[in-house]
Amino acid sequence: MPDYQIRTLDDADIAAADALFLGTLHLPPTAAEQLDNLRPSYVPGRALGAFDGDELVGTAMSYPSALAVPGGAVPRMGAVSRIGVRADHTRRGILTALQRRQLSSLVEQGDVIATLRASEATIYGRFGYGVAERVRSITVNPSTAEIRPDLPRVGRTRLIDAAEAETLLPALYEQIGLRRPGMMTRPAGLWGIWRVRETKLDGLARTAVHTNADGVADGFVTYRAVKSGGFRAELRVEDLHGATPTAIRELWRFLIGLDLTAVIKAGSQPLDDPLEWSLVDRRAVGVDGVTDSTWLRLLDVSAALAARSYGDAEPVVIELVDDLLPANTGRYRVGADGARRTEATADLVMGVAALGALYLGDVAPSTLAENGLITWSGEPGQAALGRADRLFRTPTPPYCGTFF
Ligand SMILES: CC(C)(COP(=O)(O)OP(=O)(O)OC[C@H]1O[C@@H](n2cnc3c(N)ncnc32)[C@H](O)[C@@H]1OP(=O)(O)O)[C@@H](O)C(=O)NCCC(=O)NCCS
Incomplete structure (x- = not known):
């Protein structure tokens, strides 16, 4: 690669790094008064810049997070974001250099796994990321959607204002917990970046919180009402989590009961979302598509394999190839009793x-x-594949529910 230098970014670089990244997405820079919300997302040591001389021409950073894996362990994870290379410097190997540096620095920091959301599906496979979780997008017709009468209302759902949401939601997300494999912890920087994003989006964002029969908050939904003339709005569900299936159903009851709604769209729901099973008319839910969401990169393969649980089958031996982090290359025995x-x-x-x-x-x-x-x-390999299927199988598909 030519003379590009990669170094960690510090506080003085944040505005330029943010403007550069947003520019690669064809978006304007963040307003100066929002920089305080932006700052916590650039965790010291986790933001990298590529420089052509003194000029910043590429960025990559990560949030410190953790991932719920099958069996309930929660290994450390770097949530990679803000990857961008300035348009006049692309296809010269700058992302490759940033990735090499970022992956080794995540390993040094003790992250076991890295994750990202990809703008394009053709970029990250070469760096060892695979699609580990997919989501479905749905359209709900509020005029035909109705929760089955034999599922009585539980607790209540109330709207809260933005100020209350700012403090309540991070605490509530934590309280709900990582209730299924694929969910991730949300560092403060993520909530900050969503506040910044909020200032840039059209439509009215609202938050509703569900409390159970004992009056304990156990779920929340953030949705956006977008109008295109007339009284009715399109509702876009942005963030919906509940501690129990009942809490989630009650939040949907609230959404489909809202007046002046033309349509409800939810872009990242679990593949095993039970919503249509709760409705009188299941065709009120239309599935628009299934897309990749979590891209996962194992950084410390030994630790990652040891962290999750496995199904019941005789062991298999995997020969793993990792060109970018060659310390991972080698053989691993994976069995019902663990991996090593x-x-x-x-x-x-x-x-x-x-x-x-x-x-x-x-x-x-x-x-x-x-x-x-x-x-x-050969046949032994074929039989091993069957065992691997049983070992890696999980009772439910993974679901993250956090876009960043
Ligand atoms: C995606 C992006 C960061 C790539 O940066 P880059 O410096 O051009 O990447 P590199 O030159 O290191 O490319 C590495 C390899 O990936 C390929 N590649 C890079 N971007 C690609 C893309 N968008 N689609 C397909 N292939 C791509 C290159 O062709 C190259 O392949 P090769 O090794 O076989 O030659 C840059 O194009 C960009 O900023 N895009 C807009 C913002 C964006 O989408 N960011 C990602 C957010 S998740």
């Missing part, structure tokens, strides 16, 4: 992106093998 390094003969061979994809149970090893992303040989 081994010298035994490998049953299956895969790259680290494939292992990231199957890590949370979203895709079966045999599906990846059908497409050449996992290789094996």
Whole structure:
């Protein structure tokens, strides 16, 4: 690569780094009065800049987070964001240099896993990221949607104002907890960046909180009402979490009961979302599509494999290839009793992106093998694939529910 330098960014670089990143997304820079909300997202040591001489031409940063994995452990995770290279410097290897530096620095900081949301699906596989969680987007017709009468209302749902939401939501998200594999902790910087984003979006954002029969808050929804003439608005569900399926259902009851709503759209719901099963007319819910959400990159493969639990099957030996973090390359025995390094003969061979994809149970090893992303040989290899399917399978699909 030519003379680009990568260094960590400090406080003085934040405005320029933010403007550069937003520019790569064709967005204007953040207003000066919002910089205080922006600042906590640039955690010291976690923001990197690529410089051409004195000029900043690329950025990459990460939030300190943690991920709920199958079995309930919550290993440390770097949530990678703000990746951008200035338009007049693309395709010269700057992202590659940033990725190399970022991945090794995340390892040094003790993160076990990295995650990101990809603007384009063709960028990150080469850096060892695989799609580990997908979401469905739905459209709900409020004029035909009605919760089944045999599911009585539980607790109550109340609207809160922006000031209350600012303090209540982070605490409530924490209290709800990482209730299923794929969910992540939300550092303060993330809530700050959402406040910044809020100042830039059209439409009216509202937050409602559900309290259970004992008066304890157990769920929240943030939605945006967007009008395009006339009285009725399109409601866009942005953030919806509940401690229980009942809390989530009650939040939906609230949404579909809102007056002057033309349509409700929710862009990132779990694949096993039970909403239509709660309705009198299940066709009030239309599925618009399924898209990739969590891209996962295992940074410390030993620690990541040891962190999750496995299904009931005889063990398999995986030969893992990781060109960018070669310390991970090697063989791992994965069994019902856990995972560890081994010298035994490998049953299956895969790259680290494939292992990231199957890590949370979203895709079966045999599906990846059908497409050449996992290789094996002979009948023993075929049998090992069946065991791997049972080992990596999880009772529910993963769901994160946090976009950043
Ligand atoms: C995506 C982006 C960061 C890539 O930066 P870059 O410095 O051009 O990337 P590199 O030159 O290091 O490219 C590395 C490889 O990825 C490929 N690549 C990079 N961006 C790509 C894209 N958008 N689509 C397909 N391939 C891409 C390159 O062709 C290159 O392939 P090669 O190694 O086979 O030659 C840059 O194009 C950008 O800022 N895009 C707009 C903002 C954005 O989408 N950011 C990501 C947010 S998640």
